[in-house]
Amino acid sequence: MLRIGKKANIKSQDEVNVIKQRNDYVIKVINERKNTERVLDVGCGTGDLVCEIAKKGINAIGVDFSKEMIDIAKNEAKKLQLEKAKFVCCSIFDFHFELDEYDVISANGFIEYISYEELDKLLDISLKALKPGGSLVLGSRNRLFNIFSLNKFTQEEIDEGNIIALLMEAIQIVNSNDINSLIGLKTAPLQKADKEHPQTGIKVSTRYQFTPVQLINMLKDKGFEPIEIFPIHIHGVVPKFKDKYPTIYGNISNLLQNYGEGNMCLIPYSSSFMIHVKKK
Incomplete structure (x- = not known):
């Protein structure tokens, strides 16, 4: 299993802060619950989310195997x-x-770095550790975005014969207002376990992508009840435009993010998404 340490900092309001967007969604889930007393954040990095939850008077525990990240997190919690x-x-x-x-278990920017076997184990752990009615919130890289990125990721999906299945899922999501209508929908197969993925700025050879339906079906099979999928890092333009005009790109993306709630139609244009499910 590989983990990348993370810290939510941003140099400019024109940049897209994916970590904050993910953390904000977890806070949204907590705010919408009737009662939350204990939260576990998996792969907590420098502890930004845990500290935000603790500020609300909720007991929050962050777990990460990077000692450097945990030391930073502990120092920040002590300072605050x-x-x-x-x-x-x-x-x-x-x-x-x-x-x-x-009551809540979250894992942001985590499942993309672990094997399918470890993901299965994580879901089993979460199901046991959550109270009945407890929320599991996962952040995932969005494989559907490969359709619209129009780059090497798109070409790979074409070469591997998956582009039509991904398009059909995207169409279903855009035309649906209910996550339950996506349960059991047929989509592309999971990426090969030994696949080497194109680089995205993080120097690792494997960063898995999932589609919303792949995770919905996986979680449903474990006994979770799907609640919501939520777009993260919405792209109003193709990534190549970002390289040339990063400030304009950032402004467009951050503007669109304000309309994420209640708009599943933005999911295919988002390079990441959040999924919220509950333990029955």
């Missing part, structure tokens, strides 16, 4: 005097938890 923010340096697969312990 956040007694409800706790951090543990270990793999989530070695982390001790009690049954029905958490």
